[in-house]
Amino acid sequence: MIPVRIPAPLAGVDSHPDMELAAAVLRKDRKATAEFVARYSGPVHAFVRSRLLPRADLVEDLVQEVFVAAWQYLPGYRGGSALGSWILGIARHKVEDHYRRRLREWDQWEEGDDAVDDAAPPVDEQLDRRKLSEKARSVLAGMPEHYSAVLLWRYWEDRSSKEIAESTGRTGKAVERLLARARDNFERRWRDGG
Amino acid sequence: MADELDNLWREFAAAADEEDPASAQAPARLQSRILSRLNLEQTKDGPLASVSESKAAGRELCVFEEIMRIAPVGEALRKPNYCRVCHARVLAEAMEEAPIWWAGCPYAQFHKP
Numbered sequence: 659m660i661p662v663r664i665p666a667p668l669a670g671v672d673s674h675p676d677m678e679l680a681a682a683v684l685r686k687d688r689k690a691t692a693e694f695v696a697r698y699s700g701p702v703h704a705f706v707r708s709r710l711l712p713r714a715d716l717v718e719d720l721v722q723e724v725f726v727a728a729w730q731y732l733p734g735y736r737g738g739s740a741l742g743s744w745i746l747g748i749a750r751h752k753v754e755d756h757y758r759r760r761l762r763e764w765d766q767w768e769e770g771d772d773a774v775d776d777a778a779p780p781v782d783e784q785l786d787r788r789k790l791s792e793k794a795r796s797v798l799a800g801m802p803e804h805y806s807a808v809l810l811w812r813y814w815e816d817r818s819s820k821e822i823a824e825s826t827g828r829t830g831k832a833v834e835r836l837l838a839r840a841r842d843n844f845e846r847r848w849r850d851g852g
Numbered sequence: 853m854a855d856e857l858d859n860l861w862r863e864f865a866a867a868a869d870e871e872d873p874a875s876a877q878a879p880a881r882l883q884s885r886i887l888s889r890l891n892l893e894q895t896k897d898g899p900l901a902s903v904s905e906s907k908a909a910g911r912e913l914c915v916f917e918e919i920m921r922i923a924p925v926g927e928a929l930r931k932p933n934y935c936r937v938c939h940a941r942v943l944a945e946a947m948e949e950a951p952i953w954w955a956g957c958p959y960a961q962f963h964k965p
Contacts, residue, residue: 682909686900688891688933689911692958695887703878708869718882725886729893776857779864787867794868813865841861 676741684732695725698742702749709753709814711798711806720756724749750815754825757811761826764804767836774838777845797847805840812837883962884944891933899931914940914956935959 679697682690702724707717728745735744785793798806811817819837823830878886894900903917904927913921916938920930935941935958943950944959952960 685905686894686898687906687909687911688900688903688935689906689913689958690909691890691894692887692961695883695890696958696962699878699883699886700876703882704876718879718885721878721882722886722889725890726893729890776854778857779861781860781864790868794864809861809865813861814869816862816865841857 674737677735677737680732680735680737680741683729698728698745699725701742702745705746705749706753708795709810710756711795711810712801712803714799716756720752721749724752727752754811754815754817757807757815757822758825760803760807761811761822761828761836766804767828767832774842776838777841779841780845780848793848797844800847801840801843804836805843808833808836809840809844879948880950880962881945881948884941884950884959887958887962888935888941888945891935895933899928900933902927902930904930912956914954917956 679690679694683694699721703717703721706720706724707714710717710720724745727748731748735741739747798810801809808822811822812819819830819833822828823833826833891900903913903921906917907913907921916934920934923929938957938959940950940952940954940957940959943952944963950959950963952963954960
């Protein structure tokens, strides 16, 4: 547990509403803490839920972890970004930890058919953003977890194959092979209707 | 070719990443659990700020907290986390539509439609 101290910038008078809320939470004002939860749990929950597909069962625990981490790191918040963006940054780190664990645990990196077609994203349907998003979520939710994790990490979180390889202790080639299989799997499920 | 494919997938992901407006609010149960967990973390190295301080900061207290605020007791007795022993918290953490309506209660607030 990181010791909680009120840093100088938060201790003084600051009119920035995010800084005021952060300072009040650090003072352990119970009502400010409730406001902090009410204000940011929605975006954090939505983000984590979209990134943990298909593991809906892990979402609530991870969201709680994000808030506990936010409490621990709050003394370091200096208002450089909005508090909402700051806490979503923490959520992003937690989600990446999840991907890292899932792909490290996965033990079939060397198996499977390497000769999959490099599937292009399914763009042949005329869907508005909302429907596209819904269908993508539905497809991701039905995929094997290691496939959805690597796709979400690579494309939704925009991490390079090299970064994923370094994080998981695999080679870039192994990550590329996994991505190719995941793209192929996604594309087939999309065609089948998600 | 590989880069082109990657770009196409990135564009696809960006397009498919629209947030569902219905999910803008976390489940009330979850909000309640997060608050309880944060209050627990906050009391690991000392008590919460007193209810008097919350009131002075312009925040609304629930009826029990208000009683503690005006009661002739020392400031130390205005600092405990009374929510720990309140039925509202228990219900709020267990149910998605908990029957709690106390004014000034954050758990009730989470459960407001």
